[in-house]
Amino acid sequence: MSNEVILEGGQAVSAHHGEVHEHHEHHDTFITKYVFSQDHKMISKQFLITGMFWGIVGGLFSVIFRLQLGYPDTHFPFLETLLGHWAPDGKLNPEFYYALVTMHGTVLVFFVLTAGLSGTFANFLIPLQVGARDMASPFMNMLSYWFFFLASVVMFASLFVQTGPASGGWTTYPPLSALGGASDGSKAGMDLWLIAMALFVVSQLLAGLNYISTVLNMRTKGLSMTKLPLTVWALFFTAVLGVLSFPVLLSGFILLLFDRHMGTSFYLSNITLASGQVLPNEGGSAILYQHLFWFLGHPEVYIILLPAMGMASEILSINSRKPIFGYMAMVGSLFAICILAFLVWAHHMFVTGLNPFLGSFFVLLTLLIAIPSAIKVFNWLTTLWRGNIRFTPAMMFAIGFVSLFISGGLTGIFLGNSALDLHLHDTMFVVAHFHIVMGVASFFGMFAGIYHWYPKMYGRYLNNTLGYIHFWVTMIGAYCIFWPMHYEGLAGMPRRYPDVSNWHSFNMFGGLNEFISAVALVVFSVQLLFIFNFFYSIFKGRKVRTQNPWHATTLEWTTPIRPGHGNWPGEIPEVHRWAYDYSKDGRDFIPQTEPLGDHESGH
Amino acid sequence: MSGPERKRLHPHKFTLWLGIGSIVMMFAGLTSAVIVKRNQADWQNIPMPQIFWYSTVVILASSLTIQMSIRAFKERNMRSYRSLITLTAVLGLVFIFMQFNGFEAIWAQNVRFTNSVGGSFLYIIFGLHALHVLGGIIFLIVLFAKAYSTRSRNYSAVPVEIASVYWHFVDLLWLYLFVFFLYIQ
Numbered sequence: 001m002s003n004e005v006i007l008e009g010g011q012a013v014s015a016h017h018g019e020v021h022e023h024h025e026h027h028d029t030f031i032t033k034y035v036f037s038q039d040h041k042m043i044s045k046q047f048l049i050t051g052m053f054w055g056i057v058g059g060l061f062s063v064i065f066r067l068q069l070g071y072p073d074t075h076f077p078f079l080e081t082l083l084g085h086w087a088p089d090g091k092l093n094p095e096f097y098y099a100l101v102t103m104h105g106t107v108l109v110f111f112v113l114t115a116g117l118s119g120t121f122a123n124f125l126i127p128l129q130v131g132a133r134d135m136a137s138p139f140m141n142m143l144s145y146w147f148f149f150l151a152s153v154v155m156f157a158s159l160f161v162q163t164g165p166a167s168g169g170w171t172t173y174p175p176l177s178a179l180g181g182a183s184d185g186s187k188a189g190m191d192l193w194l195i196a197m198a199l200f201v202v203s204q205l206l207a208g209l210n211y212i213s214t215v216l217n218m219r220t221k222g223l224s225m226t227k228l229p230l231t232v233w234a235l236f237f238t239a240v241l242g243v244l245s246f247p248v249l250l251s252g253f254i255l256l257l258f259d260r261h262m263g264t265s266f267y268l269s270n271i272t273l274a275s276g277q278v279l280p281n282e283g284g285s286a287i288l289y290q291h292l293f294w295f296l297g298h299p300e301v302y303i304i305l306l307p308a309m310g311m312a313s314e315i316l317s318i319n320s321r322k323p324i325f326g327y328m329a330m331v332g333s334l335f336a337i338c339i340l341a342f343l344v345w346a347h348h349m350f351v352t353g354l355n356p357f358l359g360s361f362f363v364l365l366t367l368l369i370a371i372p373s374a375i376k377v378f379n380w381l382t383t384l385w386r387g388n389i390r391f392t393p394a395m396m397f398a399i400g401f402v403s404l405f406i407s408g409g410l411t412g413i414f415l416g417n418s419a420l421d422l423h424l425h426d427t428m429f430v431v432a433h434f435h436i437v438m439g440v441a442s443f444f445g446m447f448a449g450i451y452h453w454y455p456k457m458y459g460r461y462l463n464n465t466l467g468y469i470h471f472w473v474t475m476i477g478a479y480c481i482f483w484p485m486h487y488e489g490l491a492g493m494p495r496r497y498p499d500v501s502n503w504h505s506f507n508m509f510g511g512l513n514e515f516i517s518a519v520a521l522v523v524f525s526v527q528l529l530f531i532f533n534f535f536y537s538i539f540k541g542r543k544v545r546t547q548n549p550w551h552a553t554t555l556e557w558t559t560p561i562r563p564g565h566g567n568w569p570g571e572i573p574e575v576h577r578w579a580y581d582y583s584k585d586g587r588d589f590i591p592q593t594e595p596l597g598d599h600e601s602g603h
Numbered sequence: 604m605s606g607p608e609r610k611r612l613h614p615h616k617f618t619l620w621l622g623i624g625s626i627v628m629m630f631a632g633l634t635s636a637v638i639v640k641r642n643q644a645d646w647q648n649i650p651m652p653q654i655f656w657y658s659t660v661v662i663l664a665s666s667l668t669i670q671m672s673i674r675a676f677k678e679r680n681m682r683s684y685r686s687l688i689t690l691t692a693v694l695g696l697v698f699i700f701m702q703f704n705g706f707e708a709i710w711a712q713n714v715r716f717t718n719s720v721g722g723s724f725l726y727i728i729f730g731l732h733a734l735h736v737l738g739g740i741i742f743l744i745v746l747f748a749k750a751y752s753t754r755s756r757n758y759s760a761v762p763v764e765i766a767s768v769y770w771h772f773v774d775l776l777w778l779y780l781f782v783f784f785l786y787i788q
Binding site: 136137140205208209210212213214216217218243244245246247248250251252254255258262263264265266280282283284285288291292295 | 612614615617618621622624625626628629630631632633636639640643645646715716717720723724727731
């Protein structure tokens with residue numbers, strides 16, 4: 001069978017005539033076990049820890065630019081110590097403010113919430129939950145991490161070049177990003193940004209191909225697609241989105257590189273620089289880049305969000321001790337979101353001169369997303385309804401995810417209307433909307449996943465008390481940070497400006513901005529507490545003593561407490577039922593591996 | 604290891620098909636960008652040198668040779684298998700060389716990156732295609748080295764079949780791109 005084919009070459013198991021040969025002692029050196037590992041579990045930890053590193057970096061950037069936004073007139077001498085000529089006299093240089101905002105977006109969207117989230121959990125959960133010994137191609141899987149690592153190195157290096165990292169916004173629109181003379185950040189930093197992102201796209205493609213192929217080809221006996229846990233469904237759709245949209249982004253980047261260095265005019269036309277110099281480029285269109293970018297950019301939102309949805313579904317069901325409400329509706333709505341994700345990209349471009357008639361189609365399609373989203377929310381709430389809820393830290397974060405998804409999703413209905421978007425575009429309202437619905441909500445899904453599957457990853461528990469502190473401060477803090485931004489945005493306060501104190505109308509928000517910045521600092525420090533908890537617990541956490549600590553039905557809990565490469569020491573268990581048999585027939589839960597009883601019917 | 608599972612597509616082959624899907628998306632993105640550009644005012648037609656027709660013949664012939672190499676492999680006729688994949692790789696290299704000649708012919712007619720958006724698109728799109736052919740050639744070289752290895756004898760036709768599916772794909776991709784650029788003029 002395919003599983004055996006993959007691990008051939010002395011690795012783990014080969015089954016012939018029903019007889020099982022095991023080779024527990026394969027000789028792993030430090031290098032093959034921890035560095036160039038082909039074990040999906042190790043690769044997932046590599047993605048997670050690299051993602052956490054980037055999370056700290058990206059979060060620190062936001063703290064620094066929040067200082068600028070909250071206290072535009074104050075000098076912070078330590079900033080000069082930290083940033084040198086980017087913060088003369090302790091006051092942030094506007095050029096560097098733009099660089100910080102750009103890198104904050106790039107790092108968190110791509111390096112943390114794409115690679116760190118689906119990289120971690122698709123790697124960890126797909127083989128374990130579909131009953132596979134590893135990915136379809138463990139070698140490609142390893143390559144995908146190392147391409148991500150290379151991308152990280154290049155992106156990190158770009159922070160230290162003389163002219164600073166890319167600073168044209170995380171979307172890097174031309175002409176700003178195409179002309180080295182346009183700003184400091186459009187010089188070497190922009191080239192490094194493009195190289196890093198190209199490597200990142202390669203990494204995501206290698207990863208995505210593997211995830212899809214594993215889900216479709218490597219499921220254990222009896223595990224039909226409709227018996228899969230929702231985590232696997234969500235990660236599967238995430239991978240499909242990535243595989244179809246990242247190549248288009250790459251083609252956009254290739255054209256941008258040629259515009260920068262070969263004198264082509266794909267995106268450039270009739271440009272006069274501030275110095276009075278007239279550029280020869282003709283016939284290009286900056287809008288073309290926006291189309292190519294947002295054709296990825298919008299699915300990217302769901303690449304970030306779907307894994308969080310899947311994990312929240314699973315964790316809500318396990319900790320409510322109830323089957324997930326409307327399993328097929330959950331799968332169907334994931335599918336609908338996937339289709340719609342490709343049909344709404346122009347709602348990011350309502351104010352680019354897009355034909356209003358065309359725009360109205362994009363409004364309609366955008367608002368249609370509310371339907372599958374509402375189905376999901378309804379099903380999460382009905383799963384919780386009258387459940388026998390266990391408030392573990394993972395469950396808290398999953399409930400928090402639902403809360404944030406509702407409040408962030410509702411403001412999406414405002415922004416999806418092209419008429420309202422004329423007023424709200426590029427204001428703090430947009431910042432508030434996407435941070436809540438995509439940023440913080442996905443982070444909550446990720447935290448939920450980490451708290452829930454940590455025992456499987458490391459054989460130890462995270463500290464619960466620190467977990468609850470982490471949850472409450474982050475939850476309350478996130479609302480305190482982003483809720484006020486809606487008011488600022490409705491009043492017209494623009495995003496991306498380092499200092500709005502010249503507008504008298506925005507002076508009333510001075511105190512509010514200080515408040516937001518102060519809370520951001522607190523929330524950031526609580527994340528450091530989580531990082532401490534994470535690393536401390538790897539070595540000193542409470543040990544896991546039972547195979548199935550959460551009393552869950554899925555296959556990952558049938559492996560040994562610390563599974564080796566190959567996951568199951570003996571044969572891979574067979575699956576007989578769906579993943580959500582909780583509180584059924586007087587039993588708390590029935591594992592997927594248990595055959596159906598005489599009076600039961602399958603799902 | 605029941606019956607239906609054996610009939611299932613090998614996961615590596617399946618992964619290849621997915622990869623082809625994503626390469627298609629990349630070229631779809633690029634060619635739709637050309638269509639957008641085509642409808643704008645200052646589009647100039649690009650001269651299509653004769654040599655692209657000959658390179659088309661070469662890459663079609665290479666599809667034939669790689670198909671024959673699979674048959675040779677399955678008949679365990681290793682000598683003919685090795686010479687056929689070598690021939691395929693050589694035809695691939697000839698194709699890339701001819702594409703480069705085609706670029707030179709267009710370049711000679713003063714179609715530059717700086718003065719023709721259509722020409723720039725052609726250079727980049729055909730160039731990216733040639734890179735994908737190069738990837739296929741590298742794959743063939745790996746197969747060739749494996750066929751000589753005395754350490755392990757491999758009877759699985761999967762790697763050869765994967766190489767051939769990919770090779771037919773870049774062949775078809777070239778036909779699409781060539782017809783696309785002929786048609787868009």
